[in-house]
Amino acid sequence: MFKADTKKANPGNIVEFERNNIRFKGEVIPSQCQRSVIVDLTIMENFEEVEFDYERTVVAHENYRILS
Numbered sequence: 369m370f371k372a373d374t375k376k377a378n379p380g381n382i383v384e385f386e387r388n389n390i391r392f393k394g395e396v397i398p399s400q401c402q403r404s405v406i407v408d409l410t411i412m413e414n415f416e417e418v419e420f421d422y423e424r425t426v427v428a429h430e431n432y433r434i435l436s
Contacts, residue, residue, distance in 0.1 A: 373433040377405050385432040390418070393435065397424070404428045 370386040377383050379398040383405070384391055394407035404426050409415055415423075 371433065372431055375434055376429050377432065377434050382411070382435040383407060383427070383432040384435055385427045392418070392420070392425075394425075401426065405432070407432075 370391070372385075377396045379396050381396045382393060383396055384393045385407070386392070392407075392409060393412050394409040395411050396405045397408050399406045406424055407427050408424050409418075409420060410423050412418065
């Protein structure tokens with residue numbers, strides 16, 4: 369089961385999150401969001417294989433964990 373962090377990510381951090389039982393990884397990019405972060409998914413090695421409609425997505429703070 370996926371367990372999220374209680375810490376908030378900053379721009380440049382790599383985060384992991386889960387949607388529809390699939391784990392995604394991306395880099396947090398600068399934004400004015402207060403309750404979420406914008407994540408650039410193109411750093412994933414298999415981004416082209418994963419059928420995600422967009423290169424970036426919004427993830428609420430309580431739904432990700434910081435990897436680095």
